[in-house]
Amino acid sequence: MAERLLRRPMVRERTGLSDQQIYEGIKNGTFPKQVPVGQATVGWVESEVDAWIQNRIALRDSKAFKPAKGGPGRGRKLIAKAEVAA
Secondary structure (H helix, E strand, O other): OOOOEEOHHHHHHHHOOOHHHHHHHHHHOOOOOOEEOOOOOEEEEHHHHHHHHHHHHHHHHOOOEEEOOOOOOOOOOEEEHHHHHO
């Protein structure tokens, strides 16, 4: 099966992340790296983004998940315990 590349607006739509969160995740190794498509164009492998989404769902459903300081809500994110320890 051929892989499909997603452009940044589609990645934002599918994940609910902002550009800053996407690039922070790449820097921290918690989000898939982009693939160069052209001189100033990048894309993300759809199956890798889908796997990231499935991983977030699995984390939510596991006991390894705890709310970020202050709990979930406006301006807060849920993080895995492993991310807290890092």
